[in-house]
Amino acid sequence: DVKVTQSSRYLVKRTGEKVFLECVQDMDHENMFWYRQDPGLGLRLIYFSYDVKMKEKGDIPEGYSVSREKKERFSLILESASTNQTSMYLCASSSDGTGGHYGYTFGSGTRLTVV
């Protein structure tokens, strides 16, 4: 019954590495999102996508990029990992209704540690 799948639950990477976080949803949702969650800072939006090959910057896009080649898959890329990117990364998807969206379905998260 898994609906939003993130490829890794835990990840340890070295400073300067290029890191790929993968997210796949099986609900045919139009919208997909990447957030990071840090203690005391809450959920912060990195990037989102409302259609295939479309992407929009969120509140903290610096140091990240994304790719959405297929509707079900949304990838987050850390171009050159740094220690301040150590965080919990959450992927989410949603569909739209006339009154706004129906709420997010989150993946289980990837806890990334950059050393």
Add this chain to the structure above:
Amino acid sequence: QKEVEQNSGPLSVPEGAIASLNCTYSDRVSQSFFWYRQYSGKSPELIMSIYSNGDKEDGRFTAQLNKASQYVSLLIRDSQPSDSATYLCAVGNTGGFKTIFGAGTRLFVKA
């Protein structure tokens, strides 16, 4: 200025009591309102959504929305220890592109 504000808690209630969680928001054009539950070490899970003024009930949960006061709340009746979690309030506009999350309220239900 925070756009979605919640009391960080912790809020502690005895088992069987009503837990009341509150949230205020600043954007008057907001149209979608959500409550998510997040257990420690887990990802958020949507538990309630509300789009119009008034109350919406789902089992032991009731969401209340007052757009004039820019206020949304979540009531949990007959609280159980399994309800102990962080509750996130989220507010969005059409399309959901700018959904804003509050920092969350930690709830403890004492057995």
